[in-house]
Amino acid sequence: MKTGKLTLAIVIMLSMVLTACGNNDKPQEPSKESGGNAGSAAVSDPNPEPFGKYEKTVEVHAAVASEPNWKFPEGDSFENNAWTRGYEQELGIKVVYDWTTNEGSYFNKMNVAITSGDLPDVFVVNGAQLRLLAEADQLADLTEVYEKYAAPFTKELIEGDGGLGLKAASHGGKLVGLPKSGSTIYELPMVWLRTDWMKKLNLQEPKTMQDVLAIAEAFKNGDPDGNGKPDTFGLPITKDLYGGMASLTGFANSYHAYPQMWVKDKDGKAVYGSTQPEMKATLQQLADMYKKGLIDPEFGVKDAEKVTDDFVNSKFGLTFGANWNPLNFIDLKTKNPDSDWKAVPIVSSDDQTALGSIGFPATQFTVVRKGFEHPEAVVKMLNFYQEKRYGKTKDESVYNPNDAKGNQTHVYTSALVKSDKANEMTISDLKNLAEAVTKQDKSILTDYIPEYEKMIKFKDGDLSGWASTRQGGPEDSGFSILIKAYDSSSYVANLFGGQTETMSAKWSTLDKLEKETFTKIILGYSDISAFDEFVEKWNALGGKKITEEVNRDLSAQQE
Template identity: 45%
Template sequence: MWDKMRKPAAGVLLTATMLLAACGSTGNNADNGQEAANGNAGAENASQGAIDPMGKYETPVEIKFARPSSQNWKYPDGDSLDDNIWSREYSDKLGIKVVTDWTAEEGETYDQKMNVAIASGNLPDMFVVNATQLQQLANAGELADLAGVFDQYGSELTKKLVNSDGGLGLQSATFDGKLLALPGVSANLYNPSLLWIRTDWLKKLNLPEPKTMQDVFAISDAFVNQDPDGDGKKNTIGLGLTKDLYTGGIGLISGFANGYHAYPWIWVKNADGTVQYGSTKPEMKAALGKLQELYKNGQIDKEFGVKDGAKIGESIASNKLGIMYGENWMPYFPIIDGKKQNPGMEWKPYALPSIDDQPAKGGVAFATTTYFAVNKNFKHPEAIVKLLNMQQEKMYQAPVDPNSPFNIVQDGDTRIETYKYAVVSSTLGNDMIADSITKLKDALEKDDPEITKGMLAETDKFEPIRAFNKDRNMDYWPQARQFDAFQQLLNMYNNDGLVTSVLAGQTKTMGENWAALVKLEKETFTKIIMGAAPIDEFDKFVDTWNALGGKEITQEVTDMVNK
């Protein structure tokens, strides 16, 4: 939960299968269908006294739950998916017995099984879905309205944290005024690409730090033509790219494109209110044209089209690469390996520079990908809110303990991630992440660890960064450089510097055609950059993309956004 490297768990929202989805067999109480559907079944009458968000049921409540899991999950001795620190706490403190109705391997396997369950109408009491499945179940009228029970039973902490994304997750789970699931909130503040540059090379060549895209072009040219590694050979690379273009977090073209106000790989709303796939907008053509020019001038690795992030790491370690776009965790991988082999190497993250006088903004996926829903026939819809209250309290009640047994357990050399066992979970939205980074910055500037007690995230960063700042302990170099990235991301967030995808899932036609459209896009863009196709091939790509289902998908996305 407090992972050092903040990666998007499943890549970009549009094409990744959702992290969590579930379905299962019956376990319903049809006699209570209407009562449950209005969001008040099993709830205490508020007029009879204050409701305890963590109150224990006098008569235990059994919940048949469909959820994802993984064969790679580890458990302390004697524990299992159905009997663990979380399930025991649910039973002891809430009077809730969670029974796994069925489970499947998280990811695509899980999604497929959920799709079968939706088609058959065979749903357990509670289950986990992705955005597309939520839309289907909402249309079918299969879900309980949780608006009332969330308002009544949601703890102060839960309501604060679930709304820490600006309410976007709750909004995405609301249909015709009904809250049909609890969103698994997360933060996309972590995810924009940043510009990473070898600052020791800047100093050696007496170059200024970049403020504009024109500065980036000049620096890239110098890194290729002015022998920054000092070996007397023209063998260095200006801008590092990978064959994946957008995914993997390393060597991305998305950050470069953002400098042209292009937002590939996400769906954006135009000024006139229409919805468009960012990769098909005219600004993307301009960005590709410049990348083609840089490639022609030898500033991009001639073989980038077959290289992945690991190959970028090799270029860094061999002292040959000077610039790349990537995420905040780059110091942990791949930069640290190069730093160990070349101690004088220094990298610094910069905010995205712009091609013109308009500030560049980072494009990010919609943050919520997971939803927790209740069968409309289940008697106790409020139980799902209690389960979430417990998870929020155990994980995020300040002061946060990253070594809590509800988070991780160390068994010898094995790190067991016990937080995964929680059946209902939500992390922190952008507001809370921004607050924690701000507190971390303040604590470091004032050298005051007491300030960190109010942090809900990045609680493990203060001591390592403090140690690095005091004695330059290289063991903590990655944390210090990642903190530099955090400050850039915080500044972007505080200054309206993010463009978030308006789509929180996939459409029907996406499920059928998206893989082919992605293949078309990556192949065309790679050919354009490498000069194997002229820049006007972009226009043909857009026409073909629309003809192969893109036009229909755009209409479907528009309908979803305007639901």
């Protein structure tokens, strides 16, 4: 209690002490090498080899996020697995993890590391940190090493998003990080329906938002679980409001609202989706549903994990969420084998097509500390990752192995430098997966081998493949919705993935204001007019300035 008083201030201040120490010797470091200029060894290399092995092992100190519940094959760990061994044996790079922590606290911890000046050689940062570090000239310039060392296949994958990721990873015309690109289409929201409840209550697949609302009402009042108690709800929400589980995003999309992202308005200017009039209509609808008892009154204190428990306890049969939701329904399937789910696309509240929101392609970056002697090592590791995961020499048994029980391990996601396929390639992989499963022909596959095998198992009556089939099967699955939405361009991507000056200073305040206001409106604590007050306040507290900055940065990028 006594020491608690100053704890936070002390933590921050203490890190200042370290900063002072760090700063005292840091400035000398580059000057020592300035004659040789960091990285010049690489640049002057007449014959850059993307997969060349260092003669003398190079030690790389690194920091990256990992989850404590990740599983590895017997004897392996996050610090010692196929990737770290591969780096060492094939590239001559020895990776030493200075620290790692779960994704939820990684960037806060990285903030402390940045403040204390105690940076590893290679580490992952978010947009705000990239900007901060680049402005302070703390990052190695990767422009040349990327040009020289990136393998053609690497370039193909990284630039598969039209160069958005590389642009986001640049600062002042220099490439200062490697984007951790991925398939944003994975984030597309969809509607998940419990088909055994639908059948029981004789309900049809929804064509419009009105149908969805009718289903929600039926699930609340029709006693779909047949226990004679009114203990089910129409629509789940988590206390974070947005995310992959029980999210409001897909619901809002049905009203053409795009919360938590930057979209173009009628005049082509970027605006923040949460403050647009469509969001007001969405909240009005949610408040009405709450009044009718369709929404769990306790949603405000429940996180995704608690809501998952509710799914398992058959509280909900309708939800807006991501393609992987069935993976969280496995316990329900085990407990209640008659239960089943299917995915349908989000539907519109009017005659315009509903578009699902997806994120910005690159929001995280792998960067190299300025002064590190081998900046090209990070490009080599990226080459290595993409070749072993997706390239001609890929070997799933080494880099995506199962454990002794036949369950997938987390080796595939434990590489230090990662960047995955962009949407276009992923969609074609998903189409091949669906075809392979339909024809039971493994040779069609271009990826997703573990998913394929689980689905074949399910076809043979093994329930352990149920979740994979609902996620990735040829019909009514999460992946099938992704393919449909991508082919018909029924999605809206976040326009802006960076950070502006005012954003880094004000965002948590604005985000708090948004979630507090929205939660209160839904709960009926505040009238819907609170939305207009929120927009006014949001603009006054920095939102207006941020919007200007976002538009400024976007137009600068187009030039």
